[in-house]
Each structure stands twice: as C-alpha cells, then as structure tokens.
Amino acid sequence: MNIKKCAVCGSDEVHTEDPNLPTMKCVNYLMELGNPLIPGGTPSKKYRFILVLGDWSSDGHEKSAEYIIESNKEVGLFKQAYKDSCKKLGIQFNINDDYTGRNLEWSQEEEYRVCTEYEDNALNGTVRDILEKHSCPIIEELEKEGGSFRLSTDQFIRLLMWFICLSMPKDTEWKEVPVSNPYPYLNGFWDDDLNETFGYGLFV
Numbered sequence: 001m002n003i004k005k006c007a008v009c010g011s012d013e014v015h016t017e018d019p020n021l022p023t024m025k026c027v028n029y030l031m032e033l034g035n036p037l038i039p040g041g042t043p044s045k046k047y048r049f050i051l052v053l054g055d056w057s058s059d060g061h062e063k064s065a066e067y068i069i070e071s072n073k074e075v076g077l078f079k080q081a082y083k084d085s086c087k088k089l090g091i092q093f094n095i096n097d098d099y100t101g102r103n104l105e106w107s108q109e110e111e112y113r114v115c116t117e118y119e120d121n122a123l124n125g126t127v128r129d130i131l132e133k134h135s136c137p138i139i140e141e142l143e144k145e146g147g148s149f150r151l152s153t154d155q156f157i158r159l160l161m162w163f164i165c166l167s168m169p170k171d172t173e174w175k176e177v178p179v180s181n182p183y184p185y186l187n188g189f190w191d192d193d194l195n196e197t198f199g200y201g202l203f204v
Contacts, residue, residue, distance in 0.1 A: 049075035053199030084167035094196035120201030
C-alpha cells in the first residue's frame with residue numbers, strides 16, 4: 001500500500017489501487033456535502049434568508065427593500081462572518097455598532113463606512129483603496145463604468161456578500177432568488193445578533 005494524496009478531497013489517505021479513487025472517508029465526506037456523483041449522495045442542503053436594505057426600522061427616510069439570499073450555509077454563519085470581515089478590513093456597512101475595532105471618534109467613522117447616510121450611494125476614496133487592496137471585483141467593475149463609484153442595488157448586494165464571504169468557508173455559495181416567502185433576516189428588525197442597517201444611502 002502507498003500513501004498518496006487523494007485526488008478528490010486533497011487529503012493524505014491510504015489508497016490500495018488507483019490514487020484517483022477516493023477513500024471511504026472521502027466518500028463519506030462528499031456524501032455529507034450532498035455530492036450527487038457519490039452513490040447515496042443527496043442534493044446539498046440549501047438555506048434561505050432575507051437581506052434587508054434601507055430604513056427597515058422606519059425612523060429615517062422610511063424606505064427599504066428585502067432580498068432573498070439562497071446559500072449552502074446557514075444565516076448565523078453569515079452574521080458572524082460580517083463582523084469578522086469588518087474587523088479584517090477595517091470598514092463596515094452599518095451605522096450603529098463598531099465592528100472594525102478602530103475605536104474612532106464619531107466624526108471619523110464615516111470615512112470607513114459604506115452607504116450609511118441619506119443619498120450616500122458612492123464609495124469614498126478610503127473605502128475604495130481598502131477594497132482594491134483586497135482585490136474586490138466590484139471596484140474593477142465600477143472603474144469600467146466611468147469611475148463615479150456609485151453603486152446600484154445589485155452592485156451593493158454583490159459587494160456586501162463578497163465582503164461577508166471573505167470570512168466564510170471557502171466552499172460557500174450564494175445567490176439572490178426571486179422569492180417572497182418568510183425567511184430569517186440577515187440583519188435588522190431588532191435581531192439579537194446583527195441588528196444593523198445596510199444600504200441606507202441607496203434610496204434617493
């Protein structure tokens with residue numbers, strides 16, 4: 001028997017014949033992921049939650065919109081990952097609690113926020129530089145559009161989810177789905193874990 005790296009999962013396992021054949025441990029792992037190519041595998045479990053943008057608490061401009069996100073990860077992971085990414089990059093998309101760890105004065109905080117004030121739907125220079133440093137794909141997209149760095153709702157959602165996924169497991173997948181059924185909220189509505197407002201400045 002030779003010890004070779006498994007071509008399926010990349011782990012070092014004992015293979016008796018073809019090194020491209022997965023071990024039973026690998027097979028079980030893929031079955032848990034719901035890989036349909038593995039006998040007995042089932043479709044991956046999908047989770048849905050609501051991303052709310054704007055003034056969900058109706059104590060400002062009172063405009064908001066809800067978007068359904070479908071993912072292979074549950075909403076609690078996204079909530080923690082948002083906070084972790086705020087700390088990692090030093091910027092945030094919410095107004096209230098400071099998750100960046102910068103401990104700035106109130107007058108300085110806006111420099112490190114994204115779309116948090118009324119009719120504020122553009123990225124400032126500081127935020128742009130930080131996002132570009134981390135190879136954010138939305139920055140390149142905005143530059144090709146003329147460099148105004150004003151975000152559409154679609155771009156904001158993709159930017160926010162890219163930001164969150166920086167602190168999510170590598171196999172995280174997500175997409176927006178056109179569904180209006182009730183799902184847990186990612187943010188806002190007095191949630192115990194992430195009672196925050198995103199995209200306040202998008203509504204003009």
